[in-house]
Amino acid sequence: MTEYIIVGAGSHGLSLAYHLVKKGFGKNDIVLIEAKRIGYGSSSRNASRYRYHFYSKENIEFALNAIEYLKRQVKELNYNSLLIRTGYLWILENETDYNVFKKLDNLWRTYNIGGKFLECNNYDYLKFDGECYLAPQNGAFHHDYILYSYYYEIKDKISIIFDEVKSLIVNNGKIKGVKLSSGKEVNGKNVIVTAGAWSGIVLSSIGINVPIFPEKKEIYITEPLKYFIEPLIIDSSKQIYFSQTLKGEIIGGIEDKREYKFEEFSISIYNTIKYLKILKNLVKGINGLGIMRGWSGYYEMTPDNSHVMGYSNSWPEGLYIDAGYSGHGMMFAPYSGKIMADLVADNYKNVFIDIFSPSRFELHKLINETLVI
Structure with a gap:
């Protein structure tokens, strides 16, 4: 049984895998599953901009941290991301x-x-x-150079499967893996859904409703x-x-x-x-x-134009999400990948995990973000 199954090979899934590899995990520990191709969704279909200026304090504070991390990260990556x-x-x-x-x-x-x-x-x-x-x-910046810097750094260090996740597998309140459209099952202790606009569909396979x-x-x-x-x-x-x-x-x-x-x-x-x-x-x-x-x-x-990361206490143990960025995802991907890697690997809970938790929709603690471009 593998340690981590990542569903979706866009910028957030690749960033997560990259940061897990930096922590010492490898082919036997990480399986990345992609339905189409690397960066098929929003990661290769955006205008490649970054900004600090949001309407809500929550997104401003996230952006302040995320962009400073982005600036450091591009110096570490292989390809010049043309950050300007x-x-x-x-x-x-x-x-x-x-x-x-x-x-x-x-x-x-x-x-x-x-x-x-x-x-x-x-x-x-x-x-x-x-x-x-x-x-x-x-x-x-240039999104492709960030996306493929991550991909070429990890492609030989993790397992990658090109297939569609049809459903999550749960047993006794714990995540056990995923079932693919080919009929194959991949067993894993932790599943992290980074499937962008398709993330809600993946979670709905076990009756979880995340409004993305x-x-x-x-x-x-x-x-x-x-x-x-x-x-x-x-x-x-x-x-x-x-x-x-x-x-x-x-x-x-x-x-x-x-x-x-x-x-x-x-x-x-x-x-x-x-x-x-x-x-x-x-x-x-x-x-x-x-x-x-x-x-x-x-x-x-999402209903409040803000992303969803972490987990809900009502979810099966070992199930996580990082999605719903409402047009702001590419610039946040490096930082989000680090936050999620720290959470799933080290059980370190960054303050933003609670702020952007999927539980906020059930608790009616929405973030008032109106400055969507």
Whole structure:
């Protein structure tokens, strides 16, 4: 019987496996199970940004720890993750936006991450003369280099199975392993579900309800231009966000509220045209610019837009989860993997395990996070 079964080979599953390997565990101890391919879900379908600036104290404090760990971690990994500080710039279209950010700025200053209000025309490429809010501490990285740094570091040191987990196996109140779609059973003392948007489905196989729901999101990338947009720009009123890659492509997306459900990974021509139209109404000098490519993926949403990690006391012994990051998962993966490895291997319970526990949904102790981009 193996010690640890990790369900899902995205950034969180790979980070967990990586940190367990660092603790001395190996092929006989760790089995990583993936239904499709490495990074199939949200880990390879995101915009690769990091930020400290959230609405809730819980997520701010988690981000403060997670990003400092991210900065240390990328120095340790084999591939250059292209971590760069670029800032986030919110366009404040109305008095309501301004008042919200005035309140948030006061909160952020208590954590030494206050930004500044400034006229948007300081950015001469923006077609907006009103107020903006700059948070200069935030930035970008390249998700694939983090993802595959983890994978190539551990792939020969653990066991990896490509198959779908159909159900968890429980006996006498303890986890005993998983049953695969091939009919094979893998026995293990601990099962950690890191399956992103599919995590709720895995847990529901034994009647556990964790409210994690898939919300399809699309990202669009233009032809490259000379690099001139440094921050990630967010305009909530126009429901768009965008920035530039170091190559010069303008990358971003629009708000497109959908029913929570699994859908085909495709992009909408209508939304692509809408994104480009809004972009050209906000940015000078890009008439004639075309979309080069795009992709879609899932935000793994929870009722309070915050992640779920650890376990519930009502669960079978040895069952854990790390999922539900509501669009914030990639930047948190290195730190979350360490927290989970410390928990399952050393029984060390980081303070965030209780804060983001799945038990909060049963106890009605939701985290009030509204600043989802």
